[in-house]
Amino acid sequence: MTHNSSHAAGRRILVVDDEPDTALMRSVLRALQADGFEPLVVRPGAEGAGSALVGEEIVVTGEDFEAEALYAIEEHRPAGVILDVRFGEHRDDLFKGLGILGKIVERDPELPVLMFTQYTRGPARDAAVAGTLRHDARVDFVDKLASPEEVVLRLRRMIGTAPERIQVGAEFLIDPDAEIVYAVSANSEDGAGDGSPVPGIAIPEIQGMKFGILLELASAYYRSPGELVPFSRLERFSEGDDSRASLRVRIREIKNAMGDAIDRRLGPNDLIINVRNRGYRLAPLRPE
Amino acid sequence: MTPEKPERLARLWRYGRYFAAAVAFVGLLLIVVSPVLGDNASEKLWLIEPIAYIGGILLAAGSVLVAVTYIATERAVATPPGDSRQEWSRLTREYFDLFGHDLGRPLRRILGRARDARVRIDESGRNPDPALSELIDEIEQQAPTFRLMVSNVQVLIELENPAAEPEIEATDPARVIRNIVDRYSGIAGDRGAEITWWSEPEEFGVVYADPAALDHVVTNLVDNAVNHVNEHIEIRLTRNPTHFFVRVWDDGDGIPASYLPHVFDRGWTPEAAGRQERSSSGLGLFIARALARRCDGDVTLESVAAPGEDHHTEATIMLPLLERPG
Incomplete structure (x- = not known):
């Protein structure tokens, strides 16, 4: 499921990392973009004066990386920050991210910060957690082997803004403002030609x-x-x-309408699952 | 023996050594000065011989005492009973961290390359070779297993340390479970299964617990469930006045009753019982229970391996609702 944003207000994510070029980090950046976020990377660069905006990067070329990262937050007002705990291999840099985190929290305790740690356990994480617990901050941890989807989910929860559109699997798109559910055609493309799903066939029964x-x-x-x-x-x-x-009947009607829109009969374990008299949950359709 | 006692003993021997060295030094001094005394005070020549003798005796006694106290001090410092295990544990953990860091780097590279390969395949617009897709899936699916394996080794080291205590802090168990479900939903989905979780009450709130231990125990049980599930895994967070519980239920084939008494044994697997090749280390449940018990809780298992639709396994973690520390 992806989130599609027509305008990017409140979707900018500042990524502060000394190695954003690694394949793993690239996959995270791609996942953020696919989910409608606008990642902006702050990274240290070659020696020289000042900083220069390079595409979606801010390359910090001076010594004071920490100050530049903080300045970037004030300048770009991101909805959240992804921050690496560890910067380089030098002993002094092991927890440099924590120092930056402390300053971020000092300036804006409401700003969500997701920290990348090496592993879910271990002294590095313990020190990171202990360093963070001093602050009453919106801080969470995820280790670097986490899947991009996991990172995106954490950010979604931390930022907490309601999505403008919710895509359910490859088949359906929900527009909360217009209160319309669409069956998305596999061939549909938007005007910009970037392949993002656009409303396909509206399902009028779901109102x-x-x-x-x-x-x-x-x-x-x-x-x-x-x-x-x-x-x-x-x-x-x-x-x-x-x-x-009454709920059971309505959910049956929803499933029938959605199934009809894609020519597929939805069974009890398809799309909306009932869990033994406790409630329901959504599960995107699996390929037939 | 309390940790202070070996320390005090070592200090005592060390002072004894200084005293012995002083005695030997005085002895040496007497031997050196005895002829001088004799030269400068000819009327006291008779003193030379006894002073030299006394000096010799003091030097010899002092030297022997220095040797004895030196050995005793070293032994008291190097091998105090009880401390050696802690020292071993600390060193092992340090080595492990170095090793884990070195191991993590290539693994992150492999995983990153696999994700890059998937993007390139998707962007090429061609239908990929199914074997290639499977290979990439396999690499990606191994990441959580590796994360758990690294954590398990670390927990095993910690469990060996008798001085280690649970680190109790305000913990949101719902958040812990939510994050674990994020991690495992994709893997379960690839295996044709679903994970559903809920808490009762719906707003579960904060408890005082060791969050790392809770995360680790639940992760082991969910990992186990994902490896054996057919279609559904359910995770339920509940509480009573004294404890909170996490139940991990799966509709897998179940564990035969004859195996149940052994599943928490260290290194036990069904394959080990049948002398076949192992599919796992058999440490997950052992670690989960040991960790829960260190937090004054427990992990129990109930399973039905009956043919038909009734087969399932449910692992229950029980942890005490602690008062706010301090």
Whole structure:
């Protein structure tokens, strides 16, 4: 599932790393872009005076990398920061990221910061966590072997802004503002020609409370795939004495409408899963 | 023996050594000065011989004492009972960190290249060779396994350290589980399975626990479930007045009743019982339980291996609801 943004307000992510050229970091940057984020890399560069904006990078060529990174935050007002704990192999640089983190928190305690550590455990992480716990900050940790999808999910949760469009698998797109669900054609492209999905065929049957149910499930999935949406959060979209039966009927109708739009019959474990009288959750369709 | 005792003993021997050295020095001094005394005070010539003798005795005694106290001091410092294991643990951990760092770098490169290869295949617009896609999938899927393996080795070292204590801090268990589900959802999906999780109550709140230990125990159990699941894994976070619980349920084929008493044994695997090649180290459940017990909790396992649709395995982590430390 990806997020598609028509305008990038609040989607800029500052990436502060001394090695953004590694294949692993490139995959993270690509995943951020695919999710509608605008990564802007702050990296140390060759010796010289001042900084120069190179494409989507700010190459810091002076000695005071820390000051430049902080200046970039003030200048570009990102929605979040990805910060490496470790800068280089020198002993003094092992926790340089923590020093930068401390300054970021001092200036803007509300700014979400996701820190890259070597491993999920170990003295480096312990020191990083201990260094961070001193601050009442919005800070989280992820190790460098994490998948790009994991990094994106962490950022989504930390930033917490509602998406402008939510794509569910390859087949469906939900537009919360317009309250429309689209069945996306595999061949559709947008005007810019970058291949991003555009509204395909609108599914008119999903409106009102049915749209409310689907949006609640899709929003939960966007932030935390696998997390159940309990009945308590869905009952407001039901009517009558037996709210669960009412919900069951509406969800059946949603699945029928979405299945019809893509010529596929959706079974009990397809798209919207019921978990033993506790609630529902969204699961993108698997290939047939 | 308390840690202070060997220290005090070593100090005592060290002072004894200084005293012995002083005695030997006085002895040497007496031998040296005895002829001088004799020359300068001819009327006291009779003193030369006894002073030289006394000096000789003091020198010899002092030297022997220096040797004895030196050996005793070194032994007291080098091998105090109880400290040697801590020293070993500390050194092993240091070596491990160096090794882990060196190992992590090439692994990150391999993983990064695999992801680059996937992008290039996607951008080429051609249908890739299925074997190539499988290869890339395999490399990517091994990353969480490697992360867990590295952590497991580290936890094993920590468990060997008798002085290690759980590090209790404010912890959001829902956040811990959410992050683990992020990590494993993709792998489960590639194997045709789903992970669903929820907490009761819905707003679970903060508990005081060792977050690294909780993360590690749940990760081991989820990793286990992902390796044996058929279609569904369910993770449930609950609490009672004294404890909180994480239950990891999977609809895998289940564990035969005869195996259940052994699953927490160190290094035990079903293949080991059948003398076949091992599919895993057999350390995951052992580590999970040892870590939970160090936090005054436990891990238990319930499994049904019946034919039909009823087979499942449920691992339950139980940890105490601690008071706020300090």
